[in-house]
Amino acid sequence: MLRINRSGIWAIYRTEMQRTLRTVWQSIATPVITTALYFIVFGGAIGSRMQQVGGVDYGAFIVPGLMMLTILTQSISNASIGIYFPKFTGTIFEILSAPLSAFEAVLAYVGAAATKSVAIGLIILLTATFFVKVEILHPFWMVAFLLITSIAFSLFGFIIGIWAKNFEQLAMVPSLVVTPLTFLGGAFYSIDMLPEPWRTVSLFNPVVYLVSGFRWSFYGVGDVSVAASLGFMTGFMALCLALLWWMFRTGYRLKP
Amino acid sequence: MPSILSISGVEKHYNSGLSALGGVDLEVERGEIFALLGPNGAGKTTLISIVCGTVTMTSGTVLVDGHDIVKDFRAARATIGLVPQEIAIDIFATVWNTVRFSRGLFGRAPDPAYIEQLLRDLSLWEKRDSKIIELSGGMKRRVMIAKALSHEPDLLFLDEPTAGVDVNLRRDMWALVRKLRDKGVTIVLTTHYIEEAEEMADRVGVIDKGRILLVEDTAALMEKLGKRRLKLVLQHAMATIPAELADWPLELQAGGSQLLYTFDANAEGTGIPALLRRLGELGIDFKDLDTERSSLEDIFISLVERS
Incomplete structure (x- = not known):
């Protein structure tokens, strides 16, 4: 009997990717336009009145955060x-009645979501090179951070999707938790620029570690150490996996 | 060979305290059409859902073709096809894609020729490139069947397959069920249309309040519990049944204009000739007579009432 249902994983992955491709222009145009707007406003209008941040031009500085x-x-x-x-x-x-383990289902759904995230990340990077000069000092770590972040937050999104009982709850976590944390996570500034106590408070914001590690892979400078960034990412991913394992084991909000 | 479906001691209690199944034991034979009959809320869908893996049972064991549905879920589920009561398909997918998806999901290698034949059998071939959202309700239901059969299951569950379905689709569906049975596929169905169970099923199981009340060959059940009725339409209505007719269990109906005599179809003598003679002696004339066999529906109602 089949040990791993490869064709099942592929069926879900492919269908999820087709869902994305149905709206491919929207999928590409949205990040391109958004990125361009950020560069015009932050890079062009505001950035021209700002000094370098940590030895990096402001326009280039915001690329990893963006x-x-x-x-x-x-x-x-x-x-x-x-x-x-x-x-x-x-x-x-x-899906529930298919000969597919929980791990295989997660692999397919999360894999598809992460693929799309990586693609969008690369599109933004490409768009940014039209506006500013982007250097990547540690390409391996840049790709690693890109992959880990895409996978970890796709896992997190998957958990929210299982947990949500209605569309309101589905939109709640991204808009009420993630967006504020990201804006306050040093995407557009170095947390060193903040006065105390906000600098210390920021160190409790998980997004700070993501942005910092990612920015380090570009310019070799970060707000926190790379080890702390990697440690945080791994821990977060492990937490998501444990939570998912428990959800499938108990059938939480999936099976009565 | 193990039986295709073996259910023992299956219970389902919800956290809310509701008890959907209270210890179900059931064996379904390979290659038969088995009909599960029961009123709404009897536990039919819960039982099917447990076997298919969409509901977790509280306790008990289910073997599908000898494979435990928990320990060996891959082998068990690869054997099963499920057509649920509600239509649920990705409405933006095309017919072809959604059926191909189901086959892949169940771990089977692509087989365009098989899927083509399946779609033709279900009159879906012309619609293969249509999106589900463009199809009528009946067509959507055909797609649900195609998806369930896409991986060539040995055991097919049809949950209320003909509820809200027009005559054409119902006829096609039964033709397909017979064809599948001829190929050796075992079919378990639930239905509200008791005549269909009577006509289609080899065996019938009656379930109520989460318990199986009986499992019997359809024919044997009809014979065993079958009552026949003789209805006499009288020339002149009568107010009461004369004492001279006390030997027969009679009922007056339709304001005294009809006399109803219920008798056991399997008894030695029916008692009809004697009854008719006595009526003649008493000068009671009738203008019409009719006999009928009780249907599975009557049997079913009397069983459920007794439980």
Whole structure:
């Protein structure tokens, strides 16, 4: 008998990617336009009146933060809708009745959401190179942070999708928690620029670690150490995996 | 060979305190059409959902083709096809894509020729590139069946397959069910249309309040519990049944203009000739007579009332 249902994983992954491709222009145009707007406003208008931040031009400084901002929100919204929608329309019965383990289902859904996030991240990076000169000092770590963040927050989004009982709850976590944390997470500034106590308070914001680590991979400078960034990312991913394992084990909001 | 479906001691209690199933034991034979009958809320859908893996049972064991549905869920579920009561398909997908998706999901290698034949059998071939949202309700239901059959299951569950379905689709569906049975597929269905269970099913199980009340060959059940009735339409209505007719269990109906005599179809003598003679002696004339067999519906109602 089949040990791993590869064709099942592929069926879900492919269908999820097709769902994305149906709106491919929207998927590409949105990040391109948003990025361009940020560069015009922050890079051009405000950035021209700002000095360098940590030895980096302000326009280039915001590129990693901008990528993170979009990757976080996109990962969460894609993965949460990916699982919430079948739950809402009832088509989830087919997934639950298939010879597919929880791990395989997560791999397919989260894999598809993370793929899209990585693609969007790269599109933003490409768009940014038209406006500013972007250097990448540590390309390996840049890709690693991009992948880990996309996967971790797609897992988080998947959990929200299972947890949400209605569309309001589905939108609540991204808009009320993630967006504020991202804006206050040093996407557009170095937390060193903040007065105390806000600098210390910021160190409790998980997004600070993501943006800092990612920015380090570009310019070799970060607000916190790379080890702290990596440690945080790994811990967050482990927490999401543990939570998901428990959800599938108990059938939480999936199976009565 | 193990039986295709073996359910023992299955219970389902919800956290709310509701008890949906209270210890169900059931064996379904390979290659048969088995009808599960029961009123709304009897536990039919819960039982099917547990076997298919969409509801977790509180306790008990279910074996599908010898595979435990919990320990060996891959083998068990790969054997099963499910057509649920509610239509639930990704409305933006095309017919072809959604059926191909189901086959892949259940771990089968792509087989366009098989899917083409399946869609043709279900009169869906012309619609293969249509999106689900563009289809009528009946067409959507055909797609649900195609999805359930996409991975060539050995055991097919049809939950209320003909509820709200027009005559054409119902006829096609039964033709398909017979064809599948001929290929060796076992079919378990639930239905409100008791005549269909009577006509289609090899065996019938009656479930109520989460318990199986009986499982019987459809024919044997009809014979065992079948009562026949003789209805006499009288020339002149009568107010009471004369004492001379006390030997027969008679009822007056329709304001005294009809006399109803219920008798056991399997008894040695029916008592009809004697009854008719006595009526003649008493000068009671009738202008019409009719006999009928009790249907599965009557049997079902009397069973449920007794439980």
